[in-house]
Amino acid sequence: MPDSAIETALAHWGPRLIQNGVDYNDLMATVARTDSWDDWLPQWNRTADEQAEFAREADANGHLVTAGQAWRRASVNRHFGKFVWMVDLDLAAEATRRSVQETITALARLDPTAERLEIAVEGVTAFANLRRPPGVERPPYVVVIPGLDSTKEEFFYFEQSFLDRGLATVSLDGPGQGETGLVLPIRPDYEVALTPLLDLLAGRDDLDHDRIGVAGVSLGGYYAPRAVAFEPRVAAVAGISGPFRFGDMWDDLPPMTRQTFTVKAGARDEEEGRRIALTLDLTGVCGRISVPALYITGKLDRLIPWQQTQRQADETPKGTFVNFPTGNHGVSNLPSKARPMIADWMADQLSAPPQP
Known part of the structure; x- marks a missing residue:
């Protein structure tokens, strides 16, 4: 057993x-x-x-x-x-x-379009995978951000949701994530990874840099709005089951989640891990987001209470909140509903003329 x-x-x-x-x-x-x-x-x-x-x-x-x-x-x-x-x-x-x-x-x-990208971040190298939709000369693109101990290797089918709608994808391992996390610990200001990634891509003429989206899952649902609040080049952001302040639910997290955060944050012990978790805080941040923002979660989420994600939407000027009544964390038990909705919403935002 x-x-x-x-x-x-x-x-x-x-x-x-x-x-x-x-x-x-x-x-x-x-x-x-x-x-x-x-x-x-x-x-x-x-x-x-x-x-x-x-x-x-x-x-x-x-x-x-x-x-x-x-x-x-x-x-x-x-x-x-x-x-x-x-x-x-x-x-x-x-x-x-x-x-x-x-x-x-x-x-x-x-996927013959796939490319491995190397991004200079804080004196080390971060990594991302770029994929392009076939037959689209200069597509908009979506930066896909993992969560706690999640990685770009997890996103083949999530990427496909965007690719099928004519959007390129750039799945990023940022601080604390995947191979980047082996050399760069978790930090609250995820824009330190997003901004140099966009700088790297800016010189390419095979992507539409006026139509950039960002989508983050789980703890990536914190990283995405946090980074977009400080990155004016992004036109739309989607956060899935993200926390407003990660440290708020520390005591209720599974032991392996607390231990993972502690290790990935480079903390000496769980008490220091808790203190770092409390710095992942969107207080005063969501109000800076000027672009359309979609926040999605499930009412049965036992890791990040749905109220945390709703608060993100409530404090974002153009925030929209969707709560699936039977959805779990990341709404991963309803992929046939949640993923098409997220991808359709992002495609709609990135097909519209960019706002001044």
Whole structure:
């Protein structure tokens, strides 16, 4: 019988794994042989390795689409193995690096438009994946921002929602996230990553820099409005299940979430982690957002209370709030409703003439 940490992880994030591309059969087989939280990442690595071996066989036979799909499954399996898993930081870091490479390999086979970007941030390098919609010469683009221990490798299908509507995507690992998080800890002013990313892209003539959107998920639902408040080039922002002040719900967070934040923030202990969490605070910030803003959550969210996300909307001049009555955290249990709505809204905002 799985231990309580595994049960907690599945209760909070099980639908999210499926939504973001973990095969249901991989999930069931991995959980069935995992008895303890300590064994969570090793068992997911085993599942990822099985997919990677299948990918190599497909590559050897010249079946590049099959290989690309298997490399993507390997990457997302490995990612969710080390997601909020702080048992062995060296093993988790190695899984991060392997998941990154597996996504790079997958995109090389599945999306010839994909590019890996390197962004100078605070003296280190941050990373992002750029994808472009086929047949669109100069598309608008959406910067996709992960949450706590979420990464760009998680977003293949979320990106597709925008690509299908003619929008390019730039999925960013910022401070504390993915491979960037190995060298740059969490910080409240996420614009330190967004602004240099937009600076880097500004020199390209194959993107429409007057039509830029930003979308953030979970803690990214804090980062997105925070960064947009201080970045005037953005035309629209969407935040999904984001907190108004992350430290407010510290005591109610699952233990692995508190531990993950503490580690990713570079804190010495959980008490210092709490103090840093309280600096992720939108007080006085949302009022600076002058562009249309969509805030989405689920009423059954047990991680970030829906009232936190509603407060973001209430304090944003052009804020719109949508609360799915049966939605969970990130509304990941309703992807067929939430994702099209978010992508349609963003496409509508970025298709309109930019406002002065």
